[in-house]
Amino acid sequence: xxxxxxxxxxxxxxxxxxxxxxxxxxxxxxxxxxxxxxxxxxxxxxxxxxxxxxxxxxxxxxxxxxxxxxxxxxxxxxxxxxxxxxxxxxxxxxxxxxxxxxxxxxxxxxxxxxxxxxxxxxxxxxxxxxxxxxxxxxxxxxxxxxxxxxxxxxxxxxxxxxxxxxxxxxxxxxxxxxxxxxxxxxxxxxxxxxxxxxxxxxxxxxxxxxxxxxxxxxxxxxxxxxxxxxxxxxxxxxxxxxxxxxxxxxxxxxxxxxxxxxxxxxxxxxxxxxxxxxxxxxxxxxxxxxxxxxxxxxxxxxxxxxxxxxxxxxxxxxxxxxxxxxxxxxxxxxxxxxxxxxxxxxxxxxxxxxxxxxxxxxxxxxxxxxxxxxxxxxxxxxxxxxxxxxx
Amino acid sequence: xxxxxxxxxxxxxxxxxxxxxxxxxxxxxxxxxxxxxxxxxxxxxxxxxxxxxxxxxxxxxxxxxxxxxxxxxxxxxxxxxxxxxxxxxxxxxxxxxxxxxxxxxxxxxxxxxxxxxxxxxxxxxxxxxxxxxxxxxxxxxxxxxxxxxxxxxxxxxxxxxxxxxxxxxxxxxxxxxxxxxxxxxxxxxxxxxxxxxxxxxxxxxxxxxxxxxxxxxxxxxxxxxxxxxxxxxxxxxxxxxxxxxxxxxxxxxxxxxxxxxxxxxxxxxxxxxxxxxxxxxxxxxxxxxxxxxxxxxxxxxxxxxxxxxxxxxxxxxxxxxxxxxxxxxxxxxxxxxxxxxxxxxxxxxxxxxxxxxxxxxxxxxxxxxxxxxxxxxxxxxxxxxxxxxxx
Numbered sequence: 032x033x034x035x036x037x038x039x040x041x042x043x044x045x046x047x048x049x050x051x052x053x054x055x056x057x058x059x060x061x062x063x064x065x066x067x068x069x070x071x072x073x074x075x076x077x078x079x080x081x082x083x084x085x086x087x088x089x090x091x092x093x094x095x096x097x098x099x100x101x102x103x104x105x106x107x108x109x110x111x112x113x114x115x116x117x118x119x120x121x122x123x124x125x126x127x128x129x130x131x132x133x134x135x136x137x138x139x140x141x142x143x144x145x146x147x148x149x150x151x152x153x154x155x156x157x158x159x160x161x162x163x164x165x166x167x168x169x170x171x172x173x174x175x176x177x178x179x180x181x182x183x184x185x186x187x188x189x190x191x192x193x194x195x196x197x198x199x200x201x202x203x204x205x206x207x208x209x210x211x212x213x214x215x216x217x218x219x220x221x222x223x224x225x226x227x228x229x230x231x232x233x234x235x236x237x238x239x240x241x242x243x244x245x246x247x248x249x250x251x252x253x254x255x256x257x258x259x260x261x262x263x264x265x266x267x268x269x270x271x272x273x274x275x276x277x278x279x280x281x282x283x284x285x286x287x288x289x290x291x292x293x294x295x296x297x298x299x300x301x302x303x304x305x306x307x308x309x310x311x312x313x314x315x316x317x318x319x320x321x322x323x324x325x326x327x328x329x330x331x332x333x334x335x336x337x338x339x340x341x342x343x344x345x346x347x348x349x350x351x352x353x354x355x356x357x358x359x360x361x362x363x364x365x366x367x368x369x370x371x372x373x374x375x376x377x378x379x380x381x382x383x384x385x386x387x388x389x390x391x392x393x394x395x396x397x398x399x400x401x402x403x404x405x406x407x408x409x410x411x412x413x414x415x416x417x418x419x420x421x422x
Numbered sequence: 423x424x425x426x427x428x429x430x431x432x433x434x435x436x437x438x439x440x441x442x443x444x445x446x447x448x449x450x451x452x453x454x455x456x457x458x459x460x461x462x463x464x465x466x467x468x469x470x471x472x473x474x475x476x477x478x479x480x481x482x483x484x485x486x487x488x489x490x491x492x493x494x495x496x497x498x499x500x501x502x503x504x505x506x507x508x509x510x511x512x513x514x515x516x517x518x519x520x521x522x523x524x525x526x527x528x529x530x531x532x533x534x535x536x537x538x539x540x541x542x543x544x545x546x547x548x549x550x551x552x553x554x555x556x557x558x559x560x561x562x563x564x565x566x567x568x569x570x571x572x573x574x575x576x577x578x579x580x581x582x583x584x585x586x587x588x589x590x591x592x593x594x595x596x597x598x599x600x601x602x603x604x605x606x607x608x609x610x611x612x613x614x615x616x617x618x619x620x621x622x623x624x625x626x627x628x629x630x631x632x633x634x635x636x637x638x639x640x641x642x643x644x645x646x647x648x649x650x651x652x653x654x655x656x657x658x659x660x661x662x663x664x665x666x667x668x669x670x671x672x673x674x675x676x677x678x679x680x681x682x683x684x685x686x687x688x689x690x691x692x693x694x695x696x697x698x699x700x701x702x703x704x705x706x707x708x709x710x711x712x713x714x715x716x717x718x719x720x721x722x723x724x725x726x727x728x729x730x731x732x733x734x735x736x737x738x739x740x741x742x743x744x745x746x747x748x749x750x751x752x753x754x755x756x757x758x759x760x761x762x763x764x765x766x767x768x769x770x771x772x773x774x775x776x777x778x779x780x781x782x783x784x785x786x787x788x789x790x791x792x793x794x795x796x797x798x799x800x801x802x803x804x805x806x807x808x809x810x811x812x813x
Contacts, residue, residue: 259672281650313656
């Protein structure tokens with residue numbers, strides 16, 4: 032059925048590889064024993080409303096409170112009714128045409144500021160236990176990511192295994208681990224990759240999550256200042272996702288664990304063929320310096336084991352059709368400003384009108400279902416009404 | 423004419439957006455007045471052959487001499503007969519099937535370690551004067567890039583204008599300017615962009631040229647260590663080229679100078695549609711924070727004014743055919759290890775056999791000729807013999 036000028040376009044249903052949930056502010060402080068609760072982040076605002084003192088794990092630092100524009104941006108980023116309520120979220124998903132979604136945490140941005148392994152480990156356990164009732168059990172359409180401490184690999188492995196037992200299918204990882212530990216390409220992490228493959232857990236990296244040293248005045252997402260800064264800072268975040276993927280390829284982590292699957296969320300998808308060629312060139316032309324040698328070509332490993340999600344990028348479609356990279360997944364980035372909340376259907380039609388059905392299905396549905404087999408069935412057909420927000 | 427199994431494949435001639443020339447070691451010290459010559463880089467090797475002391479512009483630092491493997495890599499990188507001799511180079515180009523090439527300098531890697539504007543300014547003048555006879559006048563097939571100091575914008579402008587008068591068509595720029603000055607997106611550089619447009623000079627950035635603080639022990643091209651380091655370090659260099667392009671787009675530098683053209687050499691080309699989409703998303707979704715507003719869409723500016731060169735990337739061809747990005751240029755990276763010296767024809771056939779003639783012509787010939795109109799005519803037809811190295 033073709034829509035006429037007076038009909039609304041048929042609804043395109045899509046799974047999302049990237050969405051976010053806002054936990055209660057007091058999640059950790061209300062659920063940890065006092066000894067540990069005293070060490071999780073808390074802020075004391077100055078009476079003048081300009082600065083605050085943040086206390087975290089025995090350290091304290093001062094920082095400016097958001098100005099009016101920054102506060103407005105933050106509020107807009109979390110304006111969706113379902114930002115912090117999974118039941119309300121299902122109505123948002125129905126309205127937008129999102130069938131199922133990977134759900135990332137928000138409190139995790141603090142993880143790199145912890146120093147005491149026990150505090151971080153126990154706080155993330157609280158988060159994982161909480162999300163089962165608050166998100167996972169509300170609907171199979173919501174696929175939350177477990178959180179693990181990257182301050183100690185033993186803690187990461189133990190919590191990954193516990194989370195898998197609780198029903199989690201993916202583990203959220205920052206694009207660079209805790210600054211106390213070596214980078215993802217180091218052998219230190221090899222037992223963790225083995226455990227993730229064994230537990231059948233997807234490694235879900237999200238761009239923009241490199242550790243930030245809040246105590247030294249670094250601000251999340253601010254690399255550039257001055258003209259063009261907003262777009263430069265936004266675009267820069269994609270590189271950290273690309274780096275995570277290439278560290279796992281070049282170090283042999285994915286080569287040695289061929290069933291391990293990686294999601295790089297929110298960083299776009301059309302960088303993959305480019306990065307594959309670049310790594311191929313380096314691997315071959317600098318072969319005398321390359322350690323370890325890989326049993327498969329780096330491009331093959333990247334194409335087979337790394338999945339990538341994008342929101343608005345029209346270049347994602349020719350990437351699937353003409354570059355042979357199939358692991359491309361759409362994502363809403365709900366409820367954030369970079370995402371499609373409020374204009375999801377407009378975006379999906381701009382992206383997919385005129386695109387062959389099999390390509391649209393792969394990007395909107397198939398890739399997600401390949402990454403999370405058996406989690407959720409096919410969505411309503413294109414154009415079908417919303418399914419009464421089934422829980 | 424189709425090649426049979428016993429014939430060699432027809433020679434494909436290609437212009438190169440990326441090659442390098444090795445200047446004489448004593449170029450600066452032999453051609454500057456003694457007062458300045460004493461301040462250009464010189465190294466004293468320890469008797470044991472393990473360390474050296476490098477003196478530059480009043481500073482001294484110690485560094486390890488290359489080990490056997492590093493020295494071998496360096497020697498291989500400059501093994502081509504024409505690496506430091508333009509007449510011999512023409513024979514190499516004929517053999518490889520390279521018709522014309524952009525020629526980058528090598529000594530410029532030291533520029534970020536100078537502190538005295540006069541020393542750097544006069545050293546680069548020496549380089550520019552030298553390359554006229556040594557490279558430019560040898561053949562119109564060689565298009566050397568002028569060098570300018572980025573330690574002071576006034577010096578950069580004056581030398582850019584002098585070089586244009588001497589016949590230069592492009593100016594080499596590092597992906598980040600001298601650390602004493604603000605980044606390329608800062609207004610400080612706006613008069614330089616105006617001067618470059620006025621002088622009709624292409625801005626030729628080369629990846630891997632971010633300033634390196636040699637005195638603090640930084641090594642060129644080493645960001646990662648450990649497993650995968652060689653490929654990680656190689657791939658990382660492309661990001662600095664992408665950043666230079668996006669700084670010039672987002673700051674308004676290209677928007678305000680619509681005739682200015684930028685070449686990002688050696689960093690690949692298929693990143694451009696990806697970066698265009700990413701910048702579009704940031705520009706629109708973070709619009710409340712975007713300064714300056716641009717008169718054209720960032721993707722349009724990037725597609726029209728930024729040119730990119732690649733060596734082996736097969737993804738470059740669908741980028742032209744299916745992403746609508748036309749400013750893609752092949753490059754040999756002669757004589758370096760990342761390049762095609764010794765296997766240029768094999769690479770060109772792998773890339774272009776079966777590709778429509780107009781696409782092959784655009785990438786191998788047309789893009790270069792659009793960037794440097796009137797510099798050089800069409801090369802010999804595909805399969806034609808080498809042209810007796812005409813000078």
